[in-house]
Amino acid sequence: MMSALTAVLYGALLVYGAGWWLGYWIGNFSLLLFVLTVVTLAYWLAERFKFAPARVAAAEALTAQDTQRRAELGKMGISQVDGNVDSARERLLMQPWWLDWTAGLFPVILAVFLLRSFLFEPFKIPSGSMVPTLLVGDLILVNKFHYGVRLPVINTKIIQNNDPKRGDVIVFRYPVDTRVDYIKRVVAIPGDEVTYTNQQLAINGQLAPVQPQGDFYDEDSMRYAPRFTEKLGAVAHGILVDPKRASIYRPMESFVNFRDNCRYTAEGVSCKVPAGHYFVMGDNRDNSQDSRYWGFVPDENIVGRAFMVWMNFGNLRRIGSFD
Known part of the structure; x- marks a missing residue:
């Protein structure tokens, strides 16, 4: 029996x-x-x-x-x-x-x-939206307790810890379909006025400092793209932005919650981040579906803070921490 x-x-x-x-x-x-x-x-x-x-x-x-x-x-x-x-x-x-x-x-x-629910969880990078910081095939670790302790499955926070900061790389449950996990960088926190126009990021009216770093060969798209170092708060990180590439920003139909907090123009988008939410973007700015299109990430959707590549079977030099 x-x-x-x-x-x-x-x-x-x-x-x-x-x-x-x-x-x-x-x-x-x-x-x-x-x-x-x-x-x-x-x-x-x-x-x-x-x-x-x-x-x-x-x-x-x-x-x-x-x-x-x-x-x-x-x-x-x-x-x-x-x-x-x-x-x-x-x-x-x-x-x-x-x-x-x-x-x-x-x-x-x-x-x-217990380890996966409360301490660390592994993820695999499936797309090139975070290039050059994270490449397709990177196996990363996510700190599950950095932003507080949550009960597994129901994702209810029971212990508060740190709040996400500008520049943090986070894994979260995709607001459009919470069965799917996404990884992006926090660029604006609750109360911020974030603007991305003419491929330039500004927070509360201040442009994020950028420095050109030459071209980067993107293996995912098999082409070179201009690479820059961008600084968000104390975090300096790489981004890919092609000034010659025209981008059209339109909200997706699934962008429902706090849709009125954003204004779209031919040059870009400007949003006021509501309480308890975050505005996230991919480092590969011209190849990322992020808050510019589907809106804000609620705090309850956050899984944890990504902090290191623990393995890349195609390139062992990728192993290590990242900003």
């Missing part, structure tokens, strides 16, 4: 994972990890308080029966008795496969769940 139930659960997990991999639906890894933790915990408790004691009791009963049998034969003068209960006892004590692959995995799954 339990082996069949476990097989069904593993089958459901396989179907869910395959559909996710093939793109039939968007998976929720946080929810999946939570469910796996709960299910393996149930098996672990059942093993600890029911199945393991039952196996031990059966093994002890077998040993007692063998001892009694040998004693009775001894009274009859038979001292040489065939049979050894040790192998049978070992088989009785052996954990079945369906417990080995559930209760046995609980400590590992619990450790991963």
